[in-house]
Amino acid sequence: MIKFKEFTIGLLIFLWMIASFLVWWVLSGLVEPPSGNLVPPKIRQITRQAEALIYPYVWRQYIFTTE
Amino acid sequence: MIYIIIFYTIFYVLVNLFLGLILLKVISAQKIHQWPVLVQFCSGFLLGQGVLANLWLLLGLLSWFKKPVILVIIILIAIIGTLTLRPFFQTIKPEFRKIIEAIKKLTLIWKIFFSLLIILVLCFAIGSIIKSPTGDAEAFYMVLPKIMAYTGTLQPPANYISFSQIGLSGEMHFAALMVIAGPVASKFFVWFTALAAAVMLLIIGRLAGLKAKGQIIVLILLFTSTAFTNYIMDGKVDVFGAAFGLAAYYWVLQTKRENGWTPLALTGLFAGLAFIAKFSNILVISPGILTILSWNIYSDSRKIKESFKRFVISAIISLGIIGLFIFISAIPHLTKNAIIYGEPLAPFFFFKPQGSSWIEQVWYSAQTTKFILLTYPFALTFGQYPMQDGNLSVLIFAFLPLIFLKQNNSIIKKQILTVALIGLAIWMIMRPSVLSPRYILATLLLFGVVMASGFENLLNQQKYYILKFIGISMMLVILLVSIAGQWRLSKLFVRLIFGRIDIRSLNTGAYFPALDFINKSYSPSDQIFIAGAYRYFLRPEILVNIKPPDGLTVTWEYLYNKGYNKIVIQKDSSLFVLKDLENNPPPDWLETKMIYDDFRTTIFSINKKN
Structure with missing residues (x-):
């Protein structure tokens, strides 16, 4: 049986880690990194096509117009 | 090499x-x-x-x-x-x-x-x-x-x-x-x-x-x-x-x-x-x-x-x-x-x-x-x-x-x-x-x-x-x-190892073309004024001879009187100098000429008219 405390801690850490990764990934498309950090543009160009299928229209518009 | x-x-x-x-x-x-x-x-x-x-x-x-x-x-x-x-x-x-x-x-x-x-x-x-x-x-x-x-x-x-x-x-x-x-x-x-x-x-x-x-x-x-x-x-x-x-x-x-x-x-x-x-x-x-x-x-x-x-x-x-x-x-x-x-x-x-x-x-x-x-x-x-x-x-x-x-x-x-x-x-x-x-x-x-x-x-x-x-x-x-971000460099390195490119052709930055123009056209009588900080690509003998201006306001006349004959303006950091010079035309007796221009740098020569 799953312990409630353990499950909650695990879930919170899971969300933190996933959120960190997504922020890192999405930020790479939103800002122009001054030192070439974050995700290289070529990789983002490829994944953007897949991301476009997932993101809601408003987000997509924002991402595409600011990138 | x-x-x-x-x-x-x-x-x-x-x-x-x-x-x-x-x-x-x-x-x-x-x-x-x-x-x-x-x-x-x-x-x-x-x-x-x-x-x-x-x-x-x-x-x-x-x-x-x-x-x-x-x-x-x-x-x-x-x-x-x-x-x-x-x-x-x-x-x-x-x-x-x-x-x-x-x-x-x-x-x-x-x-x-x-x-x-x-x-x-x-x-x-x-x-x-x-x-x-x-x-x-x-x-x-x-x-x-x-x-x-x-x-x-x-x-x-x-x-x-x-x-x-x-x-x-x-x-x-x-x-x-x-x-x-x-x-x-x-x-x-x-x-x-x-x-x-x-x-x-x-x-x-x-x-x-x-x-x-x-x-x-x-x-x-x-x-x-x-x-x-x-x-x-x-x-x-x-x-x-x-x-x-x-x-x-x-x-x-x-x-x-x-x-x-x-x-x-x-x-x-x-x-x-x-x-x-x-x-x-x-x-x-x-x-x-x-x-x-x-x-x-x-x-x-x-x-x-x-x-x-x-x-x-x-x-x-x-x-x-x-x-x-x-x-x-x-x-x-x-x-x-x-x-x-x-x-x-x-x-x-x-x-x-x-x-x-x-x-x-x-x-x-x-x-x-x-x-x-x-x-x-x-x-x-x-x-x-x-x-x-x-x-x-x-x-x-x-x-x-x-x-x-x-x-x-x-x-x-x-x-x-x-x-x-x-x-x-x-x-x-x-x-x-x-x-x-x-x-x-x-x-x-x-x-x-x-x-x-x-x-x-x-x-x-x-x-x-x-x-x-x-x-x-x-x-x-x-x-x-992270590896993908550096991958382009590896390809260049392979070419370098096999002697297909020269290391000197790689070690050039955005300011290199303009500074190299100065390197090639430099004579010991030249006095160069640089508005901008990026000077690494100048030849060392030129670096040693550069003297900074002693004032903050820069005009054509001032630069000429200080003995400068080449004016290098790096636009990223010193666009205001270029604007100042454009807004204050040189006196009639002074001839100014743009001798180089690219995305980052503009170079002028100044001489007294004969």
Whole structure:
């Protein structure tokens, strides 16, 4: 049986880690990194096509117009 | 040509190592063998670096920084080292065998991680060779060495007179390598220093209880932190301060009574070198050293139930030894500032009233600063502020909550976390608007050890399988993305190795075409005015002859009267000069002509009409 405390801690850490990764990934498309950090543009160009299928229209518009 | 550069750089690295090992033997009274080989290796290399940089500094002050003198010194060190250090090199083989055995025992996924890490580190080596100096390196950090290598004398660049009051550690090695092997070797040398910093961090991790997986994780955290990796390749010197700082942290962790006075002396030496290499280290590393030192002395006192008085006496003696060695390592720097500026304690304290301190820097408005403070540690990982130039690895941020999971916390791990938190807190209080991880890199990297330990602890638990999967996947993706970011350089390097391109054609930055135009059209009678900081690509004889204007308002007439006949305007930083000149047309008797223009730079010639 799953312990409630353990499950909650695990879930919170899971969300933190996933959120960190997504922020890192999405930020790479939103800002122009001054030192070439974050995700290289070529990789983002490829994944953007897949991301476009997932993101809601408003987000997509924002991402595409600011990138 | 590239092979010669690599050969010379490795030879110079070995000279640093030999010198450091000889000094370590002297300082520890032949007892250095009680520490692990890797510790001896990295401490030796870094100590040799610190001493050699100071030697070059003194030679520069005496105008003896000439190729024959440098060659005699390094060859002499190489010969003495080869003759006296044979027993040490016999101990390396078993150590490497141990490391290989440990790697063999890893599971496939960790072997993959290790291989990707090696590929990434090699990519940075390639980057340090191929990438051209950029940013501040083009403005100062590689300009001062270029002038010194050419003139044999330490003299500040014309536009950085006050700023040259900083400690010049990395710059001295740049200058020495420019003399014996050229500027590419200078940048490549930073990679070796970065390796030493990485190994110091790894050894601190071992002290904190990291096992094989944890050690791989801490290295992944380090080499995916752009606040560290950017400076391996761009020709700046921040890596030197970080490496010395980490060495100081390692040795202060070793200040236990049974270890004698060697760790105290080495803490002092490395702390002094770290302070000189990067002044910001003074603010954050000093409290860390004081904390760990008092902690260790107090623990020792409690073990043998000493009185409080004995504890205080021990603390004063230990502090005295550390202070003495900090002072010893700072003597050449103080001498430099005394000779050049007549102010040994510049830029912190001036004996003359007209001295101005440039260290009180405020980068942003109160509102932005408040926002930055409220968004720590987010700002360190994701911030994209101007001049921040690099972040801590997102993995450090992602693994942050793992430290709250139940685990065995050794005293050393607690000490590491404490000094990292104290250092960061002090920085946030004392320099709230200066958001740039590179300023306090050694201290921030200690968080990497704690986070790596947290993730290794998670991996050892028989639960949280999804978290393990997420963590490992993140590391894999981020490593692959980091390698992909450097992949273009590897392709260039292959072409370079096979002689299809020349290294000189690669070491050119955005300002190169305009400055090369000046190089080609220069005659000794030319007087060049440069509005802008980026001058590295000028020939050294031109760099030496550039004189800065003595006023702030620039007009055509003023420039002509001051004797300038070529006006170089770098538009990124000095567009206002161009606007000023356009808005104030030259007098009728003066002829101005645009002789060069590109995206970054405009060059005019000015002459009196016949």
